[in-house]
Amino acid sequence: MRVKRVLITRLEVYLVILAALLPLVVSSEPFHHVMTIAGLYALGTLGLAVFTGFAGQISIGHSAFLGLGAYSMAILSGTCQLPTLAGLAASGLVPGLAAWGIGRQLLKLREYFLALATIGLVQIFQVLATELEGLTGGVEGLFNLPWLSVFGFQLDRPLEQVYLVWGVVYLAFLFGRNLCSSGYGRAFQVVASSEDTARTLGLSPEALKTRAFVFSAVYAGLAGGLYACIFASVSPEAFGLDMSVMLVLMLIVGGVGSLPGALAGSVLITWLDIWLSGYQQYSLAVFGLILLLLLIFFPEGIFRGIGARWIDIVRSYAREDWRKELRR
Amino acid sequence: MTGEVLQLRGVSKRFGGVCALNGIDLSVERGEIVALVGPNGAGKTTLFDVVSGLERQDLGRVLLQGRDVTAVPAHKRPDLGLARTFQTTQSFEALDVVENILVGRCRLHGPGLIRSGLRTRRVFRREHSDLVRAFEILELLGLYDKAGRRMNQISTLQRQLVSIGRGLAMEPSLLLLDEPFGGLNAEEASKVAAILESLSGPDLSLLVIDHQVDLLRRLADRLAVLRHGEMMAEGRPEEVLAREQVESILALGRDGAGAG
Amino acid sequence: MVTAATFLQLGVSGLTSGATYALIALGFITIYRASNILNLAQGDFVMLGGMLTVTGMSRLGLPYPLAAAVAVMGTGLIGLLAERLVIHPIRNKPLIISIMATIGISMTLSGSALLLFGTSPRTLPPLAPAGAVSLGGGVSVSSQALAVLLVCLLLLAAFHAFSSRTWSGKAMEAAATDRLGADLVGISRSVSRMQAFFISAALGAVAGVLITPLYFMQYNAGALLGLKGFAAAVIGGWGSYAGAVLGGLVLGVVESLSLAVIPAGYKDAVAFVALLAILAVRSKGLLGSRALEEARK
Numbered sequence: 001m002r003v004k005r006v007l008i009t010r011l012e013v014y015l016v017i018l019a020a021l022l023p024l025v026v027s028s029e030p031f032h033h034v035m036t037i038a039g040l041y042a043l044g045t046l047g048l049a050v051f052t053g054f055a056g057q058i059s060i061g062h063s064a065f066l067g068l069g070a071y072s073m074a075i076l077s078g079t080c081q082l083p084t085l086a087g088l089a090a091s092g093l094v095p096g097l098a099a100w101g102i103g104r105q106l107l108k109l110r111e112y113f114l115a116l117a118t119i120g121l122v123q124i125f126q127v128l129a130t131e132l133e134g135l136t137g138g139v140e141g142l143f144n145l146p147w148l149s150v151f152g153f154q155l156d157r158p159l160e161q162v163y164l165v166w167g168v169v170y171l172a173f174l175f176g177r178n179l180c181s182s183g184y185g186r187a188f189q190v191v192a193s194s195e196d197t198a199r200t201l202g203l204s205p206e207a208l209k210t211r212a213f214v215f216s217a218v219y220a221g222l223a224g225g226l227y228a229c230i231f232a233s234v235s236p237e238a239f240g241l242d243m244s245v246m247l248v249l250m251l252i253v254g255g256v257g258s259l260p261g262a263l264a265g266s267v268l269i270t271w272l273d274i275w276l277s278g279y280q281q282y283s284l285a286v287f288g289l290i291l292l293l294l295l296i297f298f299p300e301g302i303f304r305g306i307g308a309r310w311i312d313i314v315r316s317y318a319r320e321d322w323r324k325e326l327r328r
Numbered sequence: 329m330t331g332e333v334l335q336l337r338g339v340s341k342r343f344g345g346v347c348a349l350n351g352i353d354l355s356v357e358r359g360e361i362v363a364l365v366g367p368n369g370a371g372k373t374t375l376f377d378v379v380s381g382l383e384r385q386d387l388g389r390v391l392l393q394g395r396d397v398t399a400v401p402a403h404k405r406p407d408l409g410l411a412r413t414f415q416t417t418q419s420f421e422a423l424d425v426v427e428n429i430l431v432g433r434c435r436l437h438g439p440g441l442i443r444s445g446l447r448t449r450r451v452f453r454r455e456h457s458d459l460v461r462a463f464e465i466l467e468l469l470g471l472y473d474k475a476g477r478r479m480n481q482i483s484t485l486q487r488q489l490v491s492i493g494r495g496l497a498m499e500p501s502l503l504l505l506d507e508p509f510g511g512l513n514a515e516e517a518s519k520v521a522a523i524l525e526s527l528s529g530p531d532l533s534l535l536v537i538d539h540q541v542d543l544l545r546r547l548a549d550r551l552a553v554l555r556h557g558e559m560m561a562e563g564r565p566e567e568v569l570a571r572e573q574v575e576s577i578l579a580l581g582r583d584g585a586g587a588g
Numbered sequence: 589m590v591t592a593a594t595f596l597q598l599g600v601s602g603l604t605s606g607a608t609y610a611l612i613a614l615g616f617i618t619i620y621r622a623s624n625i626l627n628l629a630q631g632d633f634v635m636l637g638g639m640l641t642v643t644g645m646s647r648l649g650l651p652y653p654l655a656a657a658v659a660v661m662g663t664g665l666i667g668l669l670a671e672r673l674v675i676h677p678i679r680n681k682p683l684i685i686s687i688m689a690t691i692g693i694s695m696t697l698s699g700s701a702l703l704l705f706g707t708s709p710r711t712l713p714p715l716a717p718a719g720a721v722s723l724g725g726g727v728s729v730s731s732q733a734l735a736v737l738l739v740c741l742l743l744l745a746a747f748h749a750f751s752s753r754t755w756s757g758k759a760m761e762a763a764a765t766d767r768l769g770a771d772l773v774g775i776s777r778s779v780s781r782m783q784a785f786f787i788s789a790a791l792g793a794v795a796g797v798l799i800t801p802l803y804f805m806q807y808n809a810g811a812l813l814g815l816k817g818f819a820a821a822v823i824g825g826w827g828s829y830a831g832a833v834l835g836g837l838v839l840g841v842v843e844s845l846s847l848a849v850i851p852a853g854y855k856d857a858v859a860f861v862a863l864l865a866i867l868a869v870r871s872k873g874l875l876g877s878r879a880l881e882e883a884r885k
Binding site for chain 3: 058060109248283286291299
C-alpha cells in the first residue's frame, strides 16, 4: 500500500487532454454553450457530492446558494462596477458565509426535516430576491452584466467560456478529491454513517456537517457567479426548486458518493434538459418520470456511488514487505 | 488519586421510569484490565455511554485522568485518552479494513479543510504516518493481509479485531470494550483475550464488558458485577466469583446471554 | 394605523387559511406515521384537488359538489397509485432515495398538471353564498371562511374517529409505532401504507378544494403549500394529529397577522421563518413531541 502524493493518474491526464481538445474538434458554438452550462451545474453538483455523498446530508436547497452567488456577482460587478474577479470572489464568499451562519441550526435537522428546511431556503431566497427590488431588480432581476474579464481579457465567446468553466470545474474536482481522500473525507463518512460513533472517535458531527455545508455552498456560489458572467443576467425565477432538484438528479445519475459521477451526471442531465426544452411543457413531467425510473431501477448511478468511494489509496492486498514499501 | 485513569463516583442515571445506574462507584487504575459483567439490561452499556459522554449522568461524577468530565462533550473526551468500541461492531461498510482503522486517526489534530483540499506536504506526511501506524496495528492484530478487503468479506473474529484496532488507532490510555467476544466461539474468543492481554500495560488500561466470564476471570485484574444498575460486587475475579450471590446472578446472565 | 379590529380581522382570516394548513399537515403526518416517509408531494395532492375540481366543472360540466367529490376520490386514487408504483418498490432503499422519490412524484404530478391544465391560475366559486357574519367590534367573518372552517372541523373529527375507533385506523397506528408487533399480529404494513397514501391524498385534495376559492391554484402551487403544511405539523409538534391541527391554525394566524407588519410579498416566507423559529426555540413543537428529538440522534 502506498500513499500517493499527487492523486492524478496517468489515465486521467490523457482523459483531461482529450477533453481539452474536444471544444476545438467540435467547434460549434451551441455545443460549447451547452457544455458551459453543464460545467456550471457540475460545479454545483461537485459541492453537493461532498455534502450529500460524503457527509450524508440531504439538501434540495442549493439553488439558493447558486442564486446568492449569482446575485453577488451581479450586484458587485454589474451594479457597483467592481472588477469581475472581485465579484467572483464574493460569489464564493457570500454563500459560504450564509451557510456558515445558518448551518449550525439547520443541520440539527435530520433527513426529511433537513430536506424540507432546505426547500424553505429556496423559498426565502426567491422571496428576498423579488422583494428587495432596489438591490436585486425585483422579479425581473438584473441585466447587462459584464463578461468575466481576467487581466483585461474578456471572456465573451462560448469557446472561451467553456474552457474557463471547465478549468474551474477541474480545479474544484481536484480540490474535492484531495479533501475526500484524506482524513477529512473519512471523517465526513463517519459522521454520515453514525453521529454517535463519530463522537466517540473524537469528531464533532456538528462542526463537520457545517463545514461540508459551507464547502458545498461555496462551490454552488462560484457556479452562480460564473452563471452571472455567462448569461449576463440573473432573476429570482432561475434559482428555484427546479434547479435544486436537477442538481440532486445529476448527483444520483452519476452516483451519489462519486465526484467524477457528479461531472458525468451533470453533462448527461444538461443534455437531456436541452433536448427536452424543445418540448417545454413536457420537460417537468418527463424529468419527474425519469427521476422515478432511475430511483426504482438504477439508484446507484453510473459510478455506483452508493457504496463506492473515490478514495485513491492504491488498492492492493498488503504484502509482507509493506514496511519497505512505505518507507520509500 | 494518581494512577487512576477512570473514576466513577456515585453515578446514577434514569431513563424515564427505569433506573439504569444507581450510585455506581468504579475505578480503573493505570495498566489494569477491569471486567464488567452482569445480566442483560444491567446497565453496562449505559455505563459506557455515560463514560464516553453519549449520555449524561443524573447524579455523580465521572473523572478521566483525575479530571471531572461531566461538562466535557463526547467528542472532546478522546483527547483525554478515551476510546470505546460498540456492541454491534460499528464498522463503516463502505470503507475497507485499513480505512476503518484509519478512521480512528481522524481526530488527532489533523490538517484543516483547505490544507486537505490542497494536499499540502503536511497532509501527505500525515496520511503517510497514519497509514504506517494503521499497518502496525493491523500486524499486531494479525490482520495485515486483509488490509484491502471490504468489511463484508471478513469473518466475525476479524471484525471484532478491526473494532479494537480502530480504538487502538486513537492512541488511548483507556479503552472501553463492549462485548469484544460477541459472536465468537471459545477458540476465537481466547485469541482475542490473548491479544487484549498483550495490549494492556502502563500506557493502556482496559474496561471490558462481556458475558464470557471464564475468559474474563483469567484476563482481568479486577471484576465488577452489575445487576439492575447496581454494583453488586467488585474486586479480584477469583474472590468475587466465589461469592454465592454472584454465582447465581451470573448463572442467570449466562442463560440469558447471547450475542448481546 | 393598525387597529385592534384589523388585528382581529386578520386573525380570523388566518384561522381560515390555518384550517386548510391543518388538513395538509394531517396528510403529512398520516403518511409519516404509516411509513416513516415524509411525502414531499403532499402539496401536489392539494393542488390536484383544486385543479381537478375546476376541470370537472369546466370541461365535464359537473356540478360543484360532484366535481369536488370526484376530484377528492381521484386524487386519493392517484396517491394510492403513487404508493404502489413508486414507494412500494423502493421501500428498503436508503433515505435519500425515498426523499428523491417523493420529489419525483411531485415533479411528475405538477408536470402533468402543467400539461393538462396549462400555466394560468384557476379558481373556484365560493362554497357558501356571499355575505358575512359580524362578530362585533368591526370584525366580520365571511360565510366562505366559516364554511371552510366548518368543513375542516368536520373532517378532523371524522379523521380522529377513524384513527382511534376503527380497526383499519388503529391498524395504521400500530404499524407505525411497532413494526414487528404489527407484523406479528397480522397487520400488513404494506396495506397500511396504501391506505395512508389514499387518505392523505384525499385529505390534501379537500384542502385544495377549500383553498382554491380563496387563493387561486396553479400547477406549481404544490411546493409552497406542502412547505406550509409541513411547517404547521412541526410547529404543533411533529407526529401528533392534534399537533397538526393546532400547528395549522397557529401558522395561519401568524401568517395572516404578519401582513400587518411586513410587506405582502414576504408573506410566503413567514411559514419558513416560523418553522425555523420553532426549531430553534422549542423543537418539540407546541404540544411537545419526541419524534424530532429521536430524529436528532
